Amino acid sequence: MGKIIKRIMALMVVLSMTMAIFAACGKSDVSQSTNSTSNSTNGKSTGTEKVVITFPSIWVGTDGKAKVFGQMVNSFNKENESKIEVKIEEYTDYDAYEDKIRAMISTGNAPDIFTFKSSADLQLYSESGKLMDLTSYLADKEWADKFAEGVIKTSQYKGKNFALPYENAVIAIMFNKKLLNSVGISNVPTTYEELWKVCDALKAKKIFPTAQMTNKNAWTSMLWYSYALAAAGGPDVYQKGLDDPAFVEAAKIMQKMFTYTSPDALGADATVVNGHFFNERSAIYTNGSWILSRIKKEGVQGLYDNLAISAGLGYNGGKSGAYVNAVQAYIAAAKQDNPAKEEAIVKFLKYICDVDRVTELSNSSGSIFTIKSKITDQTEKLQATMIEQSTAAPYMIGTFESAMPTKVVTAFPPALEGLILGEYTPEQFVAELKKAAK
Numbered sequence: 495m496g497k498i499i500k501r502i503m504a505l506m507v508v509l510s511m512t513m514a515i516f517a518a519c520g521k522s523d524v525s526q527s528t529n530s531t532s533n534s535t536n537g538k539s540t541g542t543e544k545v546v547i548t549f550p551s552i553w554v555g556t557d558g559k560a561k562v563f564g565q566m567v568n569s570f571n572k573e574n575e576s577k578i579e580v581k582i583e584e585y586t587d588y589d590a591y592e593d594k595i596r597a598m599i600s601t602g603n604a605p606d607i608f609t610f611k612s613s614a615d616l617q618l619y620s621e622s623g624k625l626m627d628l629t630s631y632l633a634d635k636e637w638a639d640k641f642a643e644g645v646i647k648t649s650q651y652k653g654k655n656f657a658l659p660y661e662n663a664v665i666a667i668m669f670n671k672k673l674l675n676s677v678g679i680s681n682v683p684t685t686y687e688e689l690w691k692v693c694d695a696l697k698a699k700k701i702f703p704t705a706q707m708t709n710k711n712a713w714t715s716m717l718w719y720s721y722a723l724a725a726a727g728g729p730d731v732y733q734k735g736l737d738d739p740a741f742v743e744a745a746k747i748m749q750k751m752f753t754y755t756s757p758d759a760l761g762a763d764a765t766v767v768n769g770h771f772f773n774e775r776s777a778i779y780t781n782g783s784w785i786l787s788r789i790k791k792e793g794v795q796g797l798y799d800n801l802a803i804s805a806g807l808g809y810n811g812g813k814s815g816a817y818v819n820a821v822q823a824y825i826a827a828a829k830q831d832n833p834a835k836e837e838a839i840v841k842f843l844k845y846i847c848d849v850d851r852v853t854e855l856s857n858s859s860g861s862i863f864t865i866k867s868k869i870t871d872q873t874e875k876l877q878a879t880m881i882e883q884s885t886a887a888p889y890m891i892g893t894f895e896s897a898m899p900t901k902v903v904t905a906f907p908p909a910l911e912g913l914i915l916g917e918y919t920p921e922q923f924v925a926e927l928k929k930a931a932k
Contacts, residue, residue, distance in 0.1 A: 544576055545838040549607040550583040552591050558787040558859035559661075563846075566855070570845050578838045580607075589710060599624055604828035607839060609660070611823055613892075614900040619826060620651035626827040628655045631840050640847050645864045649821060656826060658843055659864045663782045663822030663893060665717055666880050667807070672800040673701055673777035685808040686725065686747060692778075693754040702776035703754035708914070709763040711895065712907040715748070717780045717818065719906075720894045722747040724816040725809035729889035732897040736928050745913060745920035747809070752914045760911060772797065782822060783880050786860030790874075803879045805887055817887040820896035821864065898927075905930035 549567075553559040567580050583605075585591040595608055596615070604624040610616070619625055632638055632646050632655050641659070649659040669682050677695040693703035706715045723731045726747070727740025734740070752759060756770055768785075770776040772793040790798045808814035825843065830836040845851070853867040860877050869878050884890065895903050909926040912918040918926065 545578045545832075545835050547578065547580045547606045547835070547839055547842065548583060549580055550585055550591070550594070550605050552585050552588050552609065554582065554584040555586040556788075557586075558784050559855060559861060562855045562858040566846055566851055570842055574838075574841075578841065580842055604826070606835075607825065607827050607842070609823045609825050610657075611663075611821070611896070612900070612903070613821075613896050614898070614903065616649070616657055616824060617651055618900070620654070620656040624829055625656040626829050626836065626839065628658060628827070628840075628843075629653075631843075632658075637844060637847065640849055640865050642864050642866060645821070649824065657824035658826070658847075659821045660825045660847075661784075661821070661823035662862045662864050663818075663820045663896070664862045664880050664884050665720070665780060665782050665818040665893065666883070667721065667804045668771075668779045668781070669802040669804060670771075670774060670777045670779075670797070670800055671802050672796070673774060677701070682802045682804050683807065684804075684814045689778075689807055690750065690754075696777050697754060702756045702770055704751060704778045705762075705767040705770040705776040706752055706755040706759040707762040707764065707767045708759065708907050708911045709761050710907070711903070712910055713764050714767050714780060715751075715910060716894050716906060718751055719744055719748055719910075720818045720891065721780065721806045721816075722809075723894065724806050724818060724889075724891045725812060725814075728812075729816070729891055731891060736902075736924060736931060741924045741927070742920045743809075745923045748910065749913060749920065760914060768792075782861075783877050784822075784859055784861040786874055786876050787858070788860075790860075798876070801876060803876055803883065805883050813888060815886075815888050817884040817890045818893055819884060819890040820892040822861075899931060901930045902927050 551563075553563045564582070567582060571579050585594070592610065592615075595605070595610060596618075598604060599619055599622050602624070604619075604622075610619065629650075638646060642662070645659045645662075646655060649655060649657065671682075673696065674680070674682070674692065677692075677699050679692055679695060683689040683692050696703040704718075706718070707713065708715065722744035723740055726743035727734065727738055731738060731740050756762070756766075756776065758766055767776075767779075768788070771779040772789060774794055774797065786798070789801070806814060806816035806818065825846075827836075827839045827843070830839070847865055849865060849867060852863050852865040853870065854872075855861070856863055856867045856877070857870065857872040857874065860874055862877065862881060869881065891897075894906065898906075905927055909918065909923050912926065913920065913923040
């Protein structure tokens, strides 16, 4: 009888321990569910917890859009507190940022939201299968009507929108009227023939007419080449392809441009070019509208007020007035399995497309957007001039960088150096671009 009692007591101890273990496991599961970023039922999110969206961004630091765009993100987070949070990951090196995004997508990943700037990347990323298809959302008339005419369609890949066209690159030629006046020139040139005369006068007074660069993506020199292509080849120059004679003619223009530049142009980057123009060591400059805020803040006193904004120059008797224009920033989102997260991302994208918010962003940064922002009393006068001139332009073409495959864009800086050093003729320069294309 004693043995039976002992066995019953032992069994009760085991049962008690087992029940305690199960109770502990149940408590752990509840705790994990409570602390999770999303609840789930049968593997599907219920959307009852806060959705966190990661956004690696270059619109931070000294970027002209940093302050107001940061405020937009903070306002969105505050309005959606406890439901959605957009977390900005700061990247201040633009080239490193582009390399990181390409590397992530090539390894099968994509950030929740990210930006990129070239049509070549638009094709590459769209083909990856890693991006959210925004086509049905952008078909919503209320959202679509906020964009400039035709930009949604021209940003499609095989009939679908895998990215949102956001910032517009409106490129102008800028002249320092103070420096031009110092050499007896009162009128801004409208043709390349007139430009060379201006450059001769500036050079004689030991003022760098232009500042050029060949390092990294050769950005400002690439923009000059784009304008030369517009003058030599017209609105459909890119459609004609690299066999069109305009590419050689534009290379001849660039050869001459580099006889009117600073001695440090070979190997220079944008910092060098900007330094010369911001400090009035060079008189003629080309860049996008976004640079205006930096000119106002970082340029020598009076520089901003002394600038004249011009469209493209005529060549060999051709008409002037063309504008170089391209989508400067697309916003894309990673393909989502979680409907709640996809909904949150779309909500954020719509939020930053609000016309009043974009107008404030445009006025604060000098950037121009594909959203139909307003010209207000707060709009910078030079920015307004760019908008008016580009609207009235007889035609626009994209930047060389936006219109060409990535391999050709990558080949441009070393080919340009070879052209300037005399290693390549203009014909051989174009042959190097063709070689990269193949």
